[in-house]
Amino acid sequence: MAQLIELPRRAVETTAAAVTTPFRPLLPDHSVDEWGRDDHLVRLLWPMARLRWNVGIGGLAHLPARTGALLVTNERRWSYSPLYVAWALSHATDRPVRFVGRPDHAPFGAALRRVGALLDDPTEVHGALRHGELVVAAAATTNHPRHAGTVDHEIVGAAVTARVAVIPVASMSSAFGRAARVEVGPPVRPRRTRRGPLAEIEIAEATRRHLQRILDELGGMQTGMPVVDWLGEG
């Protein structure tokens, strides 16, 4: 007759509780969504992010309430604008906002996925947009805080095929101060309806122009000393 050896369940549970109890507040047992974003972690990190960026937001009315949209923002080198734009908009709208551009290796890629990053791949972006997600993508990085770089038309193509709006979001932050500004513009409407790939190319170009116009309207510091102005702007 075989002898049945049962798992000492109570002993295991007691050990597990002893091991995990100190970390419990930091380790919720269900907080990742279907794209790997950990809402609990984002909420936990948001106060720390605010120590770096005190973000003022304008133009929230331009964001769709429920459907997806591609939000294109400018990025000064090392400003991490997609991160703070996504988090600030997520906090303001109470919707998960994702951003494009995570490497695919641990631990950085895995950590960025937990805070809402997607791969820099038009198919990945298309999938998220099709499911009604708000996705922030950065234009090409520039050295000047008020210059919008070129917009990747392949990422815009993902929005075109997913039939969602492309919305310019101007962002400005200081390299030395906490002040940051996020201004959401109206959705870009193409002048002509195109059936082919010209649609995304023209929308990408129009998005850059819109973005630049919003950045120009935001203005910058005017001290009379260009170097100080530049530093002040970040």
Added chain:
Amino acid sequence: MTRVNGQRLLVSGMGGELGSLVASLLEREPWVGALCGIDVDPPRRRLRRAEFHRIEPADRERIVDVVTRFDPHVLIHLAVWEPDARAGTAHARRFTADATTAFLGAAAECPSLESIVVRSGIELYGRHRHALTRPDETVAPHPTSEYGRMVERIESVAAAVAARIGVAVGSLRLAPVLGPHVPSPLGRLLRQPVVPFSVLADPPFAVVEDADAARAFVRAAELRLDRPLNVVAPGAITGLQAVLRGRRVPLPLAGPEWWITRQLSHLGGAPIPEHVMEVLHRGRLADGTQAHDVLGFQPARSTPEVIDRLFAWESVVRITKDQPPSSVEVVA
């Protein structure tokens, strides 16, 4: 869609838990006339209408004989051996290849055949570098594990057979299937007292419950599915979160100690095959929304709920004369 009653259905792999569930659901369908099943093991449930043949997957002649005599309208091919579920990787590969050749080859000889529905897995998308986080059915297969290559081969053989004889072929790409009696290496690992997880990645994954997978197969057979569909429970969970939900002891691992852990886990009765290692290191998600659009099918349980039930299932079911086993569930 108007469906003619009295359809003949053949279920390969009817002896497995998923096959038995599919058969028990099919027995209740009004459009199903005759139901026949073949497997190396007898069915795990009481089936009232189904006719069952116990045949080894390597015994091709007998399989061809039974299948061609039955002449099914629909073949549901579930004879797939997941590595380290019921057999080691080498055996699983051989049994699956034998069964695929025998059943799909035999089905091609049946004049009444209208549709083939095969079991596949989201493992076929692979988790290579820059693999999409949540692939949908339009993403080209790029398997990176043995199980992924096995299910990719099943799909390609089925597609080739269907193209030659002009029938519809559908494949259901299942997320890791968990259930109270399903032999799953992932489920077995998670139920261990100490469960390893990747401390550097701890990626999210999704699963599906066996009852939901079975319902998807019945709908696919009824609607004559003619495309691949992902079948995934909504939501996601990470390895660490699953361990915490199950009140197991989490064991954070980062590098070469994984090799030692795999050996120890194997000795402890829970081998960790390549595709489960992939889940723990790279995650496994897929977009299952098309299944809802095409089949009108929505999994009843989310991924966290399936994981909760995994830990609630009894380890030992004591059957006495007066008390029936409490964990035997009725699939509605």
